[in-house]
Amino acid sequence: MNQSTCLLLPQNQNIMQLAIFSLLLAGAAAFSTRTNRPTFGSSTSLQMSKKIAQKLKYVNAIAVADLPSPGNAVSAVAGGLAVCIVVDTKGTLYALGDKCPPINQPLSFGTVGTGYISDPVLGTKFNLKTGAVDEWCPSGIGKLIGAVFDPVGVPSYSVKKAGAFVQVQVDINAKFAFEAEYWTGVLDAQGKSDGKYY
Secondary structure, three states: OOHHHHHHHHHHHHHHHHHHHHHHHHHHHHHOOOOOOOOOOOHHHHHHHOOOOOOEEEEEEEEHHHOOOOOEEEEEEEOOEEEEEEEOOOOOEEEEEOEEOOOOEEHHHOEEEOOEEEOOOOOOEEEOOOOOEEEOOOOHHHHHHHOOOOOOOOOEEOEEEEOOEEEEEEEOOHHHHHHHHHHHHHHHHOOOOOOOOO
């Protein structure tokens, strides 16, 4: 190594340390909360900031001809929501949310018993009338996974036959309310809570 190279090494090391320190400082600043961030009003931000009211309505889910035989279930979409239509062994109709907690597999693939439907993978039994948990994750793998999560039921819905269709009473604004919250969060994360790109 010649003498000029030896003289540059300490200086290059200081520059490198300064660069690393600057990157760390910039990273910390990026993830810190900013309390004085300016906000700009717009009709989009006002619409997104309003809470969307619940609006219950009976909507068509499936045709009566597509109802499963007693003791079985079928999946449907009602008002943009995944719904499980169940016909118990006595022929009574029930409607529940079609996503089984905690891992969201379809409840419609489950087994219908007396007063309950069981999760096809973890074995959780959900009450047909209320959607509440009767038994949480009793199967082998269910005991392992279920021990990590608190018991959570599924939503239950009013259901009826109306002419040629099976109708389920759902909040027709639920999907819109969820998406409004989602997009507001995405826009806020990008510093665009006003709904505009800049």
